[in-house]
Amino acid sequence: MNDLLSKVLELQPSWSASNTDAMKERGNVIRHQLPELLRAHSTPLAGSLGVSLDNLGVEGRDGTGLKSEIPWVRVFGREQSPSSTTGWYVVYLFSASGQRVYLSLNQGTTIWTGGVFKARRVQDLRARVEWARPMLTEIMGVRSDLSDTIQLDARTPLGRGYEPGNVVAITYERNQIPPQDTLLADLRYMTQLLRTLYESERMAPYIPGDPIPEVMEAEHSAARTAGRRTRGATRPHQSGQGFLxxxxxxxxxxxxxxxxxxxxxxxxxxxxxxxxxxxxxxxxxxxxxxxxxxxxxxxxxxxxxxxxxxxxxxxxxxxxxxxxxxxxxxxxxxxxxxxxxxxxxxxxxxxxxxxxxxxLTVISYAYRTQVDTQPTEVAAVEQPLLPPSVPHQRHEEEEAQAAGG
Missing domain, CATH: 3.40.1350.10 (Trna Endonuclease; Chain: A, domain 1)
Structure with missing residues (x-):
């Protein structure tokens, strides 16, 4: 495991948005080798996280199409964090410089409103962090090597966006990565912290920094009424992200x-x-x-x-x-x-x-159409429907879509 972490750090200075040989090698470690190694330890990880084996998730992402500056591998509860944009999880984050990798207790940095993803404001992420840390004080007190901040040396906004989401992290410097037994022990410890957050979140009617439940519910309701496809609820009072x-x-x-x-x-x-x-x-x-x-x-x-x-x-x-x-x-x-x-x-x-x-903020509109209420035959389209032009996607937009951030 330490060899895999070291390999990714070695490749980080060679980052390119293109799928170069170095990025292919990095992607193989991030998407396959490291997750597979962690899944081999699913039983102890599920136990420390307090979830069933079926509910334990492990996944890695390095960008689909254009390659992400900051690749990651996360461990999570599938019910509590159905996507990387949602909820809390433990994640390996590799600095752009290749100098260090963090094992971070982190969170999704966007919010699903029922129609679109919206980036969470930095102050909202920090408010959620300030809510979370007091829940973990007792468990964190047994260690002195935990960090409140992470520094990813990122050049892209998406890469920098992970930093304010950090609750607490363990830092591994490139030349001081411990052996696998220590790494796995650290991961089990961090999943215990994550378990505490999941339990606290389950009972919390509102977490500072989250969208206001009544507003979020109105947005979901408006989206459903307008015929928007909405993401199904993972729990009776949770819909994709944010509690209802x-x-x-x-x-x-x-x-x-x-x-x-x-x-x-x-x-x-x-x-x-x-x-x-x-x-x-x-x-x-x-x-x-x-x-x-x-x-x-x-x-x-x-x-x-x-x-x-x-x-x-x-x-x-x-x-x-x-x-x-x-x-x-x-x-x-x-x-x-x-x-x-x-x-x-x-x-x-x-x-x-x-x-x-x-x-006042408008959540939805009632739009008066030009539909004939008494048509006698199928109306002909007055003008041919032309395919819309596809605008050029910037690197950061594709990267955000690929990483789920």
Whole structure:
């Protein structure tokens, strides 16, 4: 195993986007030899990761077509990380200079919105890292050779993109790669860290840096309604990447936030009536002759975005200034029982609430077509359909597609 790692590092300074002899040799090690060696140790790796053998994944990538500057081989749970763009995994990352290889606990650097992949922002990756590290403090305390940062010496944005995703890493310098027994022991240790993250993630309703669940669900729903092919859910509350909420969880969060908003307004002297099941707002507030209409939104996220329907926007604009928006954010969601339980939350009230266009983001459109609603025969195409020209793909675009980043 140490010979294979050394061989890749030896070839790294010869990197070329073209499939040269050196890149063919590198690709054989990355895609075949090293993964096959690791699969020979599947049983202990699956045990340390806490997954079945069927759920243990091992794969290597060096670019399809154009060759990647930073090749990698990763070990992961297939359910928790169905692709390299998704979730957490342990990965060997080879520096562009060939000076070192990292065994990194890392993460996908893009997010699937239901229609397209979007690159995660660096600050979002770092927020996820800051969420993960406290979960690992006890296990990481037994070692003193762990690094919070990695330096891949990359020239391409994709190559540099792996660096902010690193949670913790073990560094192997080119001339100091330990024997195979030590390398495999290190890999089992890192998969134990990964197991802890998988267990913590399973119970977390929201991880800082992730898309807000309600927004992500709206994007998925809009994509499905528009007939977009969407990626199937790997778990009831996860769809490809990023956690979604079940119907019972959404209901529990809604009731919790409405209850907190009701108590808030009652404490300020309002008489409160819940009308959310029949009106385009949630709470009707009265105090003497004065009336207010309040919209209530609850979320497990930090509350920087909420979903509004078209009717909610239009109605609240007519109610202004006798209206309010209540956001109850950071709600704790307990998934351990048969039914979800909620607690906590921070209430933020905006009143009067003026809905500004600049604060709204369009998720989907209703488009009025020119289709004849009463056709008498198959309509002829007025102009021949010409094949579109295929634009030249830049190296980094193909590299990103090949590496899944």
């Amino acid at each position: 909420l079940t119907a019972s969880e959404r209901k529990a969060i809604e009731l919790h936030s409405v209850r907190m908003a009701t108590e808030h307004f009652q404490a300020h002297g309002w008489t409160v009536k819940d009308v959310g099941d029949r009106e385009s707002f949630d709470l009707l507030l009265t105090c003497g002759e004065r009336k207010m209409r309040a919209e209530v939104k609850g979320t497990t996220s930090v509350g920087t975005e909420v979903i509004l329907t078209r009717a909610e926007v239009e109605k609240q604009r007519t109610y202004y200034p006798d209206n309010a928006l209540v956001v109850v954010h950071s709600i704790q969601l307990d998934r351990t029982g048969t039914e979800p339980r909620t607690s906590g939350g921070v209430l933020h009230c905006t009143s009067p609430w003026k809905v500004e266009d600049d604060d």
